[in-house]
Amino acid sequence: xxxxxxxxxxxxxxxxxxxxxxxxxxxxxxxxxxxxxxxxxxxxxxxxxxxxxxxxxxxxxxxxxxxxxxxxxxxxxxxxxxxxxxxxxxxxxxxxxxxxxxxxxxxxxxxxxxxxxxxxxxxxxxxxxxxxxxxxxxx
Amino acid sequence: xxxxxxxxxxxxxxxxxxxxxxxxxxxxxxxxxxxxxxxxxxxxxxxxxxxxxxxxxxxxxxxxxxxxxxxxxxxxxxxxxxxxxxxxxxxxxxxxxxxxxxxxxxxxxxxxxxxxxxxxxxxxxxxxxxxxxxxxxxxxxxxxxxxxxxxxxxxxxxxxxxxxxxxxxxxxxxxxxxxxxxxxxxxxxxxxxxxxxxxxxxxxxxxxxxxxxxxxxxxxxxxxxxxxxxxxxxxxxxxxxxxxxxxxxxxxxxxxxxxxxxxxxxxxxxxxxxxxxxxxxxxxxxxxxxxxxxxxxxxxxxxxxxxxxxxxxxxxxxxxxxxxxxxxxxxxxxxxxxxxxxxxxxxxxxxxxxxxxxxxxxxxxxxxxxxxxxxxxxxxxxxxxxxxxxxxxxxx
Numbered sequence: 001x002x003x004x005x006x007x008x009x010x011x012x013x014x015x016x017x018x019x020x021x022x023x024x025x026x027x028x029x030x031x032x033x034x035x036x037x038x039x040x041x042x043x044x045x046x047x048x049x050x051x052x053x054x055x056x057x058x059x060x061x062x063x064x065x066x067x068x069x070x071x072x073x074x075x076x077x078x079x080x081x082x083x084x085x086x087x088x089x090x091x092x093x094x095x096x097x098x099x100x101x102x103x104x105x106x107x108x109x110x111x112x113x114x115x116x117x118x119x120x121x122x123x124x125x126x127x128x129x130x131x132x133x134x135x136x137x138x139x
Numbered sequence: 140x141x142x143x144x145x146x147x148x149x150x151x152x153x154x155x156x157x158x159x160x161x162x163x164x165x166x167x168x169x170x171x172x173x174x175x176x177x178x179x180x181x182x183x184x185x186x187x188x189x190x191x192x193x194x195x196x197x198x199x200x201x202x203x204x205x206x207x208x209x210x211x212x213x214x215x216x217x218x219x220x221x222x223x224x225x226x227x228x229x230x231x232x233x234x235x236x237x238x239x240x241x242x243x244x245x246x247x248x249x250x251x252x253x254x255x256x257x258x259x260x261x262x263x264x265x266x267x268x269x270x271x272x273x274x275x276x277x278x279x280x281x282x283x284x285x286x287x288x289x290x291x292x293x294x295x296x297x298x299x300x301x302x303x304x305x306x307x308x309x310x311x312x313x314x315x316x317x318x319x320x321x322x323x324x325x326x327x328x329x330x331x332x333x334x335x336x337x338x339x340x341x342x343x344x345x346x347x348x349x350x351x352x353x354x355x356x357x358x359x360x361x362x363x364x365x366x367x368x369x370x371x372x373x374x375x376x377x378x379x380x381x382x383x384x385x386x387x388x389x390x391x392x393x394x395x396x397x398x399x400x401x402x403x404x405x406x407x408x409x410x411x412x413x414x415x416x417x418x419x420x421x422x423x424x425x426x427x428x429x430x431x432x433x434x435x436x437x438x439x440x441x442x443x444x445x446x447x448x449x450x451x452x453x454x455x456x457x458x459x460x461x462x463x464x465x466x467x468x469x470x471x472x473x474x475x476x477x478x479x480x481x482x483x484x485x486x487x488x489x490x491x492x493x494x495x496x497x498x499x500x501x502x503x504x505x506x507x508x509x510x511x512x513x514x515x516x517x518x519x520x521x522x523x524x525x526x527x528x529x530x531x532x533x534x535x
Contacts, residue, residue: 090492096330096484111491
């Protein structure tokens with residue numbers, strides 16, 4: 001069996017695709033382990049979903065091709081939560097509120113606050129506590 | 140021994156030796172204080188954090204026909220007009236008209252005076268709406284227009300209290316989370332917040348106000364401003380360590396500067412959930428190394444500076460005066476402090492990262508001969524304390 005990898009994806013479901021059990025097929029047909037961080041259906045019946053998928057590169061590739069056969073768009077780099085480097089003043093107020101330490105100080109000399117997106121579980125605590133509005137959610 | 144004039148002469152000729160308050164520590168360790176005091180001319184200090192007691196005077200010039208503004212709003216944020224016809228004062232903590240505040244707690248406070256000040260410095264077009272009762276000389280009763288900072292005659296930042304010498308570390312001993320000006324504090328002392336640049340902070344590097352006084356030229360968000368008075372709540376007669384370093388709030392500075400020369404990166408609106416709006420400012424102050432004693436005071440380290448840990452769940456609002464314990468800034472910056480035998484996670488509202496960059500920017504300006512030092516016109520008092528407000532019956 002080839003090596004498995006984990007990728008974080010953000011999916012956008014337009015109105016017509018919201019009722020299809022697409023994630024079920026990722027598990028059943030493409031052997032992926034899915035870990036959903038956050039999902040939302042808007043009043044306009046559009047949907048957002050941020051999840052980790054774990055599987056072989058080949059299975060993940062086939063699965064994303066499958067997802068794309070619907071009108072669902074996949075953002076493989078974009079995340080639900082982003083930190084605006086220009087707005088951030090590196091005060092460090094978020095540090096005690098970020099449960100996974102995705103927001104952390106890497107260099108104790110410069111005391112720059114770094115955002116490690118791969119550790120972010122999208123709890124949105126940073127959005128509530130940031131005094132400078134540096135953190136925002138895509139949905 | 141050096142004089143201000145001698146140091147300024149070296150600065151003007153581009154030959155001044157300038158180090159930041161962080162760099163000076165290792166430098167003195169290596170060279171020794173006597174040699175370093177001879178070699179170093181200026182040590183730069185800095186801080187970047189929310190400074191609520193900030194605001195600005197703006198003069199709009201006259202419309203045709205003229206108005207004498209009696210009420211005015213910029214981007215729906217109320218400004219004080221009890222000054223002259225087209226002069227206003229806009230305060231950093233003023234909420235926007237219609238903001239529900241803490242009606243449904245915790246309020247978000249997305250936009251207010253501090254944000255208007257940031258937008259103004261950033262050169263954005265802003266809406267002015269003003270009303271008047273009309274007079275023979277100022278007949279206009281209402282005005283709505285858009286302006287940028289360039290359109291104003293003067294935009295002068297006037298901050299009654301900045302650069303708090305030291306500050307509380309806030310925790311919450313209560314059973315429910317609270318929202319304070321030091322951020323969200325989790326119940327049962329689960330987190331702590333501090334707000335000081337510590338070893339880089341201006342007044343911690345000149346704890347007895349030997350060089351920083353009224354008239355001192357300062358770097359205020361990129362502009363060259365001044366200390367115009369002791370800051371409000373200045374309490375030089377505070378608790379101090381044997382080295383003279385305050386272990387509580389202590390001194391403050393009243394600062395002023397030309398907003399047209401400021402950089403918006405260092406003038407930032409602040410939204411504190413459940414509390415209100417404010418303004419974060421970057422301030423840098425150069426300390427002239429006039430003698431060995433002044434130099435040695437700039438070598439203060441985070442581990443030498445103590446801050447009081449206060450319960451904002453009860454003791455702070457009820458003014459009990461209780462201090463849970465003292466911790467130093469080295470402990471605070473480690474991200475974890477020990478309170479009554481428990482490890483508590485620490486966050487900050489003051490950006491050491493930005494303070495550091497300001498100290499370097501100012502050092503470069505001094506080295507290039509662009510920033511001269513000014514000798515204070517008057518000293519800040521070291522013997523005053525902070526008075527409480529008494530609640531009294533009307534005197535007979």
